[in-house]
Amino acid sequence: MLTLLISDPMMDEKMDEIKSLNVPIVKKFIYNIPVLSKEILNDYNQRIQKTDYLTYQVRKNVNSCLYGQIFIAANQEIYPCPYLRDFKLGDLHNDTISSILHKGEYRKFWYMAKSKIKPCNDCKHNVQCFDCRAIEYSVEKKIDSEYYCSQRELF
Numbered sequence: 550m551l552t553l554l555i556s557d558p559m560m561d562e563k564m565d566e567i568k569s570l571n572v573p574i575v576k577k578f579i580y581n582i583p584v585l586s587k588e589i590l591n592d593y594n595q596r597i598q599k600t601d602y603l604t605y606q607v608r609k610n611v612n613s614c615l616y617g618q619i620f621i622a623a624n625q626e627i628y629p630c631p632y633l634r635d636f637k638l639g640d641l642h643n644d645t646i647s648s649i650l651h652k653g654e655y656r657k658f659w660y661m662a663k664s665k666i667k668p669c670n671d672c673k674h675n676v677q678c679f680d681c682r683a684i685e686y687s688v689e690k691k692i693d694s695e696y697y698c699s700q701r702e703l704f
């Protein structure tokens with residue numbers, strides 16, 4: 550499943566190429582998606598999510614937010630997330646979506662499971678704990694750090 554976050558409804562003109570990828574696609578316009586706040590990330594009770602067995606197994610190896618997702622900005626640049634603009638994956642003026650997916654740079658973000666992030670790798674909740682790399686990155690400009698966790702003093 551590929552989730553396309555799109556900032557511009559006019560991106561519909563690109564949908565022919567997107568459909569030709571032959572993968573199940575969810576298209577979301579970004580003004581419709583909720584933005585996770587620092588308050589929620591700091592609240593242990595809100596960030597630990599109930600998960601079914603299948604989700605639990607998948608999340609052991611992938612990032613709970615970024616997995617399966619790319620964002621197409623209004624200027625046709627592609628990023629892993631609307632808020633991770635330091636990590637451009639490509640540009641639809643020069644690339645196709647399939648060539649960007651082939652290059653595979655998105656994988657670093659899709660497979661950034663909490664089990665690979667310190668100190669979450671030692672935390673028993675690391676599969677059920679929701680992650681926002683963009684908010685964490687905004688603190689120290691490190692894509693693999695964890696700052697907004699009320700449990701971090703315990704480690």
Ligand code: SF4
Nearest residue numbers: 669672674675678698
């Ligand atoms: S240490 Fe990481 S996995 Fe554990 S509660 Fe905090 S943010 Fe979640």
